[in-house]
Amino acid sequence: MTIADHVREIESVWQGNASMRDPYVIQSWRRCLDDYRLDPAVNAEAVILPEGRLKEHRQQAEGLIAIARSGLERLYGNVANQAYVLLLADRAGVTVEYLGDPRYDDDLRRAGLYLGSDWAESHAGTCAVGACIATGEALTIHQTDHFDMTHTPLSCTAAPIYDTAGQLSAVLDISLLKSPVEKTSQNLARHLVTTTVRRIELANLMERTRRQWVLRFALSPEFLDVDPEGGIAIDDSGRIAGLTHGAARMLARAAGRDWRRPEQLIGQPISRFLDLSIDDLPALMRGRPTHERVLRARDGNMLFAHAIEPPPRPRAARQTLPPALRRLGGETPEIKALQDRAARFARTDLPVLIHGETGTGKEYLARAIHEASGAKGPFVAVNCAAIPETLAESELFGHAPGAFTGAAPRGRRGLIEEADGGTLFLDEIGDMPLSLQTRLLRVLAERTVQPLGAARPRKVGFRLISASHRDLRALVAAGSFREDLFYRLNVAALSLPPLRSRGDFDWLLARLLATRQREGRPVRLAPDAAAMLRAHRWPGNLRELDNVLAVATALCEEGEIRVADLPGGLGPVSVRTEDDAAASLRAALDGCGGNVSALARRLGCDRTTLHRRMRRLGISGRLRPQH
């Protein structure tokens, strides 16, 4: 066809003469002439947007491109060797994603079948993307259907992609540079794009309505599970929260409404369209044979449906925290973040480094991680600051029989070996002497331990958790901590906040108080005493609070801790020292005639705990009442 013939045909159609062209082609020609004032005799060059503007369009369509990509790639895989090009255009008509054969790059670019090409009907004239945006329907613009001669060699088929609110959001186009003369040759292409779009819309619906029920449907049971015709998201109250285009058409038909007016569908009760309520959805889940999952639409048509339950709400995620980690604190964002991080580390065997002031619960957290990890072996805690340097080596690494004077005759397994299969917790790691740091580094690098005097190293496997109240980076800078060891320990870092800044103070207070008993009964806290505890600065953190409660429990009467039972000087301006706690405990011990077991019974804790606390506070168990 010559330009003159083409122009003459368009003019004839415009004058209202009969035509063999599809109605949507004629309507587009009219828009081009009447609305856009285009001239079919003037060839409009393909417009390719400059990179900056293309980037803006791509950024806006990012989510859609990500969802559409696998559908596009699969479709392209099916048609690539037949010289088809795939374009994904946004609702403005700009090509934001493109799959084509690089061998024809120049021709494709010239024809506008390229990334960044702008197919808006207002300047490109009649074209598949533009006409699809204007009509909202899948269609083929074949060769001389195009408005001017620039694009007449092309055959382009496009289908609209609707978002879950029923608005046209993009167009998928499949084009050929050269095609057979017959337009019907593109019927298969039309089937392929509409099928791909249906899948893209379903994927988009599933992605965007994760918290709702999704009902997928098909007209025949065989296709329900493999290739449903559409999907509807339904909220808790049984209203339509989102849908695919196939669903919009089906629902509109069922209730005699217009699918082009999504506000007549979105937000409406599903029961207006289908013989269905929210309570019927569980019965439509997979598990029942497909042919039994039948629904009746309000227009009397039957369809087969498959309901997909929403996943549990995010709150449930907290429920899945291992119990040991749940016990770490109350529900504040800071503690929740700490628990989530610790839970993730617990699932790995990464070395963990915990930082926190003294008494903030570093060992408690380390034990919780050990418990949450499900490790079979033991939790072995070593306080690097407490072992005398001379003993540290044999304590940690063990020794062979007779390795040195005073060595155990049958030798001794070191603490590192004891932790085999479990967790080694090195508390106050910053206080470890440099010589031991070097040996520890070797254990970590080689995963073996060599006891003193032993001929051969032994294999060990454990998770390492270390802790310090000191700034290890500063120690590295000062030369008292090995830098290479620091990097090996500081793989997964956790930081415990000081008690004075914890938003869950009351939760912790209640928790610690719940472990106390007086004469077999729970202990209460008078409101003014609680206020005093809240106002204190707690330099000794949780340990200090625990000690204060222990002593106050011992001193209180009628099971209620009052202000008078709290150590003097407790309050916002005072800085309570461990000496105060020691003095209170000493007083309580005196009250039991220096008998640790008796005091432990009175305090409602076991003897080991009390001994540990006394050791920490520098109190000897053989202490006699002081007069």
Ligand SMILES: Nc1ncnc2c1ncn2[C@@H]1O[C@H](COP(=O)(O)OP(=O)(O)OP(=O)(O)O)[C@@H](O)[C@H]1O
């Ligand atoms: N989340 C918690 N809930 C209840 N009690 C806790 C919690 N965290 C710590 N504690 C208690 O607080 C006290 C101090 O905890 P822990 O010994 O773990 O602190 P730490 O930081 O390791 O101390 P240090 O720096 O002296 O080694 C312990 O009695 C512990 O049982």
